[in-house]
Amino acid sequence: MKINWGTGIVIGMVLFIGFIMFMVVTMMTNNEYDHDLVTEAYYEKDLKYQQEIDAEENTNNFSERIVGEKTSEGWQLSFPKEIDPEKIEGKVFLYRPSNKRLDFYLPIVISNAQLLIPDERLLDGRWNITVDWRYEGQHYMYKESIVY
Known part of the structure; x- marks a missing residue:
């Protein structure tokens, strides 16, 4: 054929x-x-976006910026010295874009103007850190993408 x-x-x-x-x-x-979508409640989160923008602007009004760095114990965030750690209430959300099962929340526990995210909770790779807190009646937010 x-x-x-x-x-x-x-x-x-x-x-x-x-x-x-x-x-x-x-x-x-x-x-x-x-x-999946980036977040489960995508449309609800979109409606609250202006509040997040205002909270990030409030964070930028401090005299110092929040600085994150990798240490032997984990990821350390250094807050401005002018903040009284006793008056802060909030949480830290760590988002793993590649696997939503690795996402987790931590309460804010600051000592010496520093917040430590333990090494055993962080796998190597990309993470999005969102620190959402209230201080003296104001809403503040800090966001950062890191490669751990």
């Missing part, structure tokens, strides 16, 4: 379409390729 060029093109197209269909079905049914 001899295959002419027209039959070859049709066979090639059928194989290509079959390959694409196989990839689509695999990506849709395999849990390994399960990708």
